[in-house]
Amino acid sequence: MRIFDPHVHMTSRTTDDYEAMAAAGVRAVVEPAFWLGQPRTSPGSFADYFDALIGWEPFRAGQFGIRHHATIALNPKEANDPRCREVLELVPRYLDKDAVVAVGEIGYDSMTPLEDIAFAAQLALAVEFDLPALVHTPHRDKVRGTQRSLDVVKESGIDPGRVVIDHLNEVTVELVRDTGCWLGFSIYPDTKMSPPRMVELLRRHGTERMLVNSAADWGRSDPLLTRRTGEAMLAAGFGADDVDRVLWRNPVEFYGQSGRLDLSDADSPADFAGNSIKRGGA
Amino acid sequence: MNLRFGYGTNGFANHRLSDALAVLADLGYDGVALTLDHHHLDPYAPGLARRVSGLATRLMELGLSVVVETGARYLLDPRRKHAPTLLHDEREVRLDFLLRAVSIASDLGAEAVSCWSGVRPPAVDAQLAWDRLVDGCARLTEAASKAGVPVGFEPEPGMFVQDLSGWRTLHRALGMPRAFGLTLDLGHCRCLEPEPVADCVVAAAPWLVNVQIEDMRRGVHEHLEFGEGEIDFPPVLRALADAGYRGLVGVELPRHSHAAPDVARRSLTFLRAAAGQSGTATDRSAAAPGMRAPGQRRPAGAVPAPEVLRAALAGVDDGGWLDEALRRVAADPSVISRLFPAAARRCGRAEVLPGWTADEAARAVLLAMLPAERAAVQARALYRHGDAAEKRAVLRALPLLPVGASAVELLHDAIRTNDTRLVAAALGPYAAHLDAAAWRQAVVKCVFMGIALSCVDDLDHRADSELAAMLAGVADERHAAGRELPADAAALLARLKAEKGI
Numbered sequence A: 001m002r003i004f005d006p007h008v009h010m011t012s013r014t015t016d017d018y019e020a021m022a023a024a025g026v027r028a029v030v031e032p033a034f035w036l037g038q039p040r041t042s043p044g045s046f047a048d049y050f051d052a053l054i055g056w057e058p059f060r061a062g063q064f065g066i067r068h069h070a071t072i073a074l075n076p077k078e079a080n081d082p083r084c085r086e087v088l089e090l091v092p093r094y095l096d097k098d099a100v101v102a103v104g105e106i107g108y109d110s111m112t113p114l115e116d117i118a119f120a121a122q123l124a125l126a127v128e129f130d131l132p133a134l135v136h137t138p139h140r141d142k143v144r145g146t147q148r149s150l151d152v153v154k155e156s157g158i159d160p161g162r163v164v165i166d167h168l169n170e171v172t173v174e175l176v177r178d179t180g181c182w183l184g185f186s187i188y189p190d191t192k193m194s195p196p197r198m199v200e201l202l203r204r205h206g207t208e209r210m211l212v213n214s215a216a217d218w219g220r221s222d223p224l225l226t227r228r229t230g231e232a233m234l235a236a237g238f239g240a241d242d243v244d245r246v247l248w249r250n251p252v253e254f255y256g257q258s259g260r261l262d263l264s265d266a267d268s269p270a271d272f273a274g275n276s277i278k279r280g281g282a
Numbered sequence B: 001m002n003l004r005f006g007y008g009t010n011g012f013a014n015h016r017l018s019d020a021l022a023v024l025a026d027l028g029y030d031g032v033a034l035t036l037d038h039h040h041l042d043p044y045a046p047g048l049a050r051r052v053s054g055l056a057t058r059l060m061e062l063g064l065s066v067v068v069e070t071g072a073r074y075l076l077d078p079r080r081k082h083a084p085t086l087l088h089d090e091r092e093v094r095l096d097f098l099l100r101a102v103s104i105a106s107d108l109g110a111e112a113v114s115c116w117s118g119v120r121p122p123a124v125d126a127q128l129a130w131d132r133l134v135d136g137c138a139r140l141t142e143a144a145s146k147a148g149v150p151v152g153f154e155p156e157p158g159m160f161v162q163d164l165s166g167w168r169t170l171h172r173a174l175g176m177p178r179a180f181g182l183t184l185d186l187g188h189c190r191c192l193e194p195e196p197v198a199d200c201v202v203a204a205a206p207w208l209v210n211v212q213i214e215d216m217r218r219g220v221h222e223h224l225e226f227g228e229g230e231i232d233f234p235p236v237l238r239a240l241a242d243a244g245y246r247g248l249v250g251v252e253l254p255r256h257s258h259a260a261p262d263v264a265r266r267s268l269t270f271l272r273a274a275a276g277q278s279g280t281a282t283d284r285s286a287a288a289p290g291m292r293a294p295g296q297r298r299p300a301g302a303v304p305a306p307e308v309l310r311a312a313l314a315g316v317d318d319g320g321w322l323d324e325a326l327r328r329v330a331a332d333p334s335v336i337s338r339l340f341p342a343a344a345r346r347c348g349r350a351e352v353l354p355g356w357t358a359d360e361a362a363r364a365v366l367l368a369m370l371p372a373e374r375a376a377v378q379a380r381a382l383y384r385h386g387d388a389a390e391k392r393a394v395l396r397a398l399p400l401l402p403v404g405a406s407a408v409e410l411l412h413d414a415i416r417t418n419d420t421r422l423v424a425a426a427l428g429p430y431a432a433h434l435d436a437a438a439w440r441q442a443v444v445k446c447v448f449m450g451i452a453l454s455c456v457d458d459l460d461h462r463a464d465s466e467l468a469a470m471l472a473g474v475a476d477e478r479h480a481a482g483r484e485l486p487a488d489a490a491a492l493l494a495r496l497k498a499e500k501g502i
Helices: A015-024 A043-054 A056-062 A087-095 A113-128 A142-156 A173-177 A195-205 A225-235 A240-256 A276-281 B017-027 B048-062 B091-108 B126-147 B164-173 B186-192 B197-207 B233-242 B257-277 B279-287 B306-315 B321-331 B333-347 B358-368 B372-384 B388-400 B408-416 B420-425 B429-433 B436-449 B465-480 B487-500
Strands: A003-005 A026-032 A067-072 A100-107 A133-136 A163-165 A182-186 A210-213 B004-008 B031-035 B065-069 B113-115 B151-153 B180-185 B208-213 B215-217 B220-224 B248-251 B351-353
Touching: A003 A015, A003 A225, A003 A240, A015 A026, A015 A056, A026 A100, A026 A240, A043 A056, A043 A067, A043 A087, A056 A067, A056 B388, A067 A087, A087 A100, A087 A113, A100 A113, A113 A133, A113 A142, A133 A142, A142 A163, A142 A173, A173 A182, A173 A195, A182 A195, A195 A210, A195 A225, A210 A225, A210 A240, A225 A240, B004 B065, B004 B257, B017 B031, B017 B048, B017 B257, B031 B248, B048 B091, B065 B091, B065 B248, B091 B113, B091 B126, B126 B151, B126 B164, B126 B180, B151 B164, B151 B208, B164 B180, B164 B197, B164 B306, B180 B186, B180 B197, B186 B197, B186 B208, B186 B215, B186 B220, B197 B208, B197 B233, B197 B306, B233 B257, B248 B257, B306 B321, B306 B351, B306 B358, B321 B333, B321 B358, B333 B358, B333 B372, B333 B388, B351 B358, B358 B372, B358 B388, B372 B388, B372 B408, B388 B408, B388 B420, B388 B429, B408 B420, B408 B429, B408 B436, B420 B436, B436 B465, B465 B487
Parallel strands: A003 A026, A026 A067, A067 A100, A100 A133, A133 A163, A163 A182, A182 A210, B004 B031, B004 B248, B031 B065, B065 B113, B113 B151, B151 B180, B180 B208, B208 B248
Antiparallel strands: B215 B220
């Protein structure tokens, strides 16, 4: 089973995770820029964080034979903090980088006017830099937040086929299914989605434009839940090709729209064990 | 030896062009350097298309290759030699002529169009002359690029651009376009270049599109028959062959027209003999067939000149992106900040020279375009805001930039990281600016990180007893843990112990 986790915050994870992920078949990840659990107080912290996402973290991932790409944005939570507003001026510089395959995470947290501004401005950047966009949907007031996100996406003029609406569930999936946007599902140990519930959604809505991620971060989460979802799919009667579509070909197709996805050698069936250090240090 | 010899028709000024071609073909020349002139394919006389087509047929019948030369003395102005040039107020006249020459060259299937700057008119100040030259060459190069014929710009003693250094400056000001090459007159090298003629050939090889040859003496710009000057030709011809030069090597004796057939005969005899004398070396190259990549003969560790890197990128299919990027940076250095990150996507990451991938070579060439007063600031900014590959490219290009020791802080930053790619790149030739303590720490860090010590420039010379003591400490710790030093570090330690008597 080859796995591309399209949303995982590896900065917060240990090398044990990388090792386990590689062993489970994870060969590529996208790490979206988000917040760190504790609020940042200056744009400088963001610059160092973004630098790590395009420098140190890909190096770490490479040591385990995992390709690492990133999405860059000012996240909606911190868009509300006036001390972090200048981050919007930093973002374009990073959108030129080879390993940056989308603008994200953007969207809503509390649906404030400041979030409106950051969301719209960064969708415009996605259009300007010819990149896809990763849209986070809020935890609170999720249905209205998702609907409003779709409205803003529509207003921006970006091709919906270049947008993923993330963290969907049974309640919000219908809102997005027919918009042309991609659908992202974060599989969590307790909250968000679980593997069996995900399988049910795949059965009901098919595998087209469906993205499954672990969204693993500094909270209680599990970067192997992509694998568990694939196994649950097989157990429920999906074929290996369906699993490959959801866990590999779909994310490749979505982020491939950036023109910057570099998976040379990563999608071959070869096992990377034994040569991981060499690949990372090249 | 695969050199192809030609002869300049300006040395047959008293012959009809068709007669000159017949004589040269009979003597065994491979080609001609055709100086367009009032009596040799006058580009301003009627029936040009018909005459060009007739000449193309004739050249083919005779089996002669051709390059087009534009140095006629009184073609454009019957009173003033070489006037107007690209530097004069009437420079459009010269440019029109050069564009005609490009068009003729294209129709003839010529290998290059050669031109020079001309002498700066006293009434034109140096800055204005430079601006005019750059503008004229840019327009000429654009036309030549479209026509598929390279420009061979020739440094000429006494002219505004008179040596290889001047050509490099002009080349960079133009953005190092692929279609702007070099016509190298080997006699001129003897006359005024600081390096021996053969070394000039090696340095210029990647951009050579046309070569002129004759004898000359140091400091005297007089084209002499072979044997009358000071040049030792066998090593020079050897250098041309080794560099993989495949163009014409054309005899340039414009003041010998009175005895042209005899001079041409003697010249070819001489050149063939000289080529034969360097024949022992020819056998060596026969053992290793194929064109040698430029720069391959440089000592390990040295960084190839920007011209060499640019030439090595010539085969990269980037849709003309790098040409355009270099042109834009030449015009406005600030645009490098957006072009630099895109280099890998546009040029790819294939190796173009030993140890140089296309993205790193392209980024180094972009950096080399920066004017001296901006280079340090821009390099720092590109490093600061770069991803790991961009940072690495800046580190590797530092020896090429006019920044002195001012960028050493970038090495300190790179060595502070735990990224093997950056640490290794920080220990190239620019690490000569690191003080001994920092350098030793960096070398030992390589050992810890498993980085091969072959990345450390000047290691054999710089390694001292203090480094040996530090390595011995690492070895002791490793032994205590039941582990060994990497083989290269162990070998270095053993050698240092023996040499320094530790």
